[in-house]
Amino acid sequence: MLRLLNLELQKLLLNRTSKILIFVSFILPFFVILLSSLKINVFGFFTLELGELGIFNFPIIWHLTTFFASQFKFFFAIVVVSMIGNEYSNKTIKQNLIDGLSKKEFILSKFYTIVFFSLVSTILISLISFCIGLYYSSYTEASIIFRETEFLLAYFVKLIGFFSLCLFFGMLVKRSAFALAFLFILYILEWILFGLMAWKTDTGMAEKIQNFFPLKSMYKLIDQPFQRIAMTKFPDKANLSYDYVAHWYEMAIVLGWTALFVFLSYRLLKKRDL
Amino acid sequence: MESILTINNLTKKFGYLTAVKDLSFTINKGNVYGILGPNGSGKSTTLGIVLNVVNKTQGDFHWFDGNTSTHDALKKVGAIIERPNFYPYMTATQNLRLVCKIKGVDYSKVEEKLEVVGLLDRKDSKFKTYSLGMKQRLAIASALLNDPEILILDEPTNGLDPQGIHQIREIIKQIAAKGTTILLASHLLDEVEKVCSHVVVLRKGVKLYSGRVDEMISSHGFFELKTNKQEELITLLENNTAFKSIKVEGDLITAFLDTPMASEDFNKYTFEQGIILTHLVQRKESLEEQFLQLTDNN
Secondary structure: OHHHHHHHHHHHHOOHHHHHHHHHHHHHHHHHHHHHOOOEEEOOOEEEOHHHHOOOOOOHHHHHHHHHHHOOHHHHHHHHHHHHHHHHHOOHHHHHHHOOOOHHHHHHHHHHHHHHHHHHHHHHHHHHHHHHHHHHOOOOOHHHHOOOOHHHHHHHHHHHHHHHHHHHHHHHHOOHHHHHHHHHHHHHHHHHHHHHHHHHOOHHHHHHHHOOOHHHHHHHHOOOOHHHHHHHHOOOOHHHOOOOOOOHHHHHHHHHHHHHHHHHHHHHHHHOOO | OOEEEEEEEEEEEEOOEEEEEEEEEEEEOOOEEEEEOOOOOOHHHHHHHHOOOOOOOEEEEEEOOOOOOHHHHHHHEEEEOOOOOOOOOOEHHHHHHHHHHHHOOOOOHHHHHHHHOOOHHHOOOEHHHOOHHHHHHHHHHHHHOOOOOEEEEEOOOOOOOHHHHHHHHHHHHHHHHOOOEEEEEEOOHHHHHHHOOEEEEEEOOEEEEEEEHHHOOOOOOEEEEEEOOHHHHHHHHHHOOOEEEEEEEOOEEEEEEOOOOOHHHHHHHHHHOOOOEEEEEEEOOOHHHHHHHHHHHO
């Protein structure tokens, strides 16, 4: 396993473009969160300090940071898609197989890399959330700090799921740009299907089914936190309440998709003549 | 003899097109094999199948004694197919180290093999800055990293300039001299003739011949003759049953033998008949002539 990971890391880290993209996808969310936690003086008119709003309180901070950080997953998605695209355009995939890598090992080395970077990203996010939380949070009891850390798990699962989808599209179309276009098409397709279902049945039913779609199920893992923040500000408004918890079954759906995408990528490669 | 690769009734279809049809042959240790065939005769497809990159339609093949899986066997094989494929943004050393990781070979081999192909002074240049000849030599270095039991080369001199072709051939000869089994696919016949002891001839995916190079055609060779009494010599040859056919081009007469005959016997015979030869060469058909005969007749 380490051998396969090592192999893929060499391919990625010696490539300048992917090095920059990896750097951006990890450092950028890190900085955005860090900056937003600072006290910002807007041209001397007023001081903007998001920390004062109570959004960096435990346990809501876990929700907030994972939600924002997951918006930056697109950068690493480019890396995932291009690491397949490059293998095809350089024909190195053929050479790798001739040199004695099995098709299964080839897919696994890509998948391990995805898991590795998702893990690194999750650890980074949890560290920074923990530090900012400790600094701002009004509550620092261990029981409150570690409440809702399942958002971190959800974040991890979400990244793996999304990148596995990219891996599959990369294998399917062999070209990085087309694979990214496919992601966009899938996004539109999910909404069209949702629209059709909402039209034929009712919206509630359609939404339930939509929660099983690949992109939507990944999005659903970490619901948007704005409404929740509003909820804490106006606790008496009952119509604001919604289900924001990262449920186990939501993770199960995404893990199901992940397994399917990795398996399909393998089947695709196995059937293909290179 | 120890077999390295055995292919049984291998068939590959691309849609309606049959690229390889019911192909069987065995590669034994220590020989240098050539796979000959015109473009599109299924050479690369056959190699692709045994190298695990093309899926077979029917039949089977096994490496060594048949107890190793193909991808494990490939770690003991060195192969280059068509173009040299490497990561353009990595240097030669980095590329070879990657191959070391795949094959499970120690890094110390990298410099040793770069030395063999004469690329040691450019080892830290990026692959994309290499000329085609250098790329092809790097590919050979990469194929040699694991000290393979068999080296498979598919059109290794394609697209190279004369110096490049010469360099590659010298390297191949050196490797063959060390006793490594080599399988060389090519449509360049002089290339095969110069280095191979055995050939497999393919046409449209069908095997026409497999065996030793010098036994490819059951022929006793021919004489190339010149004389001042051309008419008389032609009549003489036509009346002699030892010759099956005669070809005249200008003042050069080519007489094909039907039974074995030594040149000194023939020389003595013509002299006794009062014909003095000014030019006498006994030859066997070159591989090219044999190959064309095989592929045209069938």
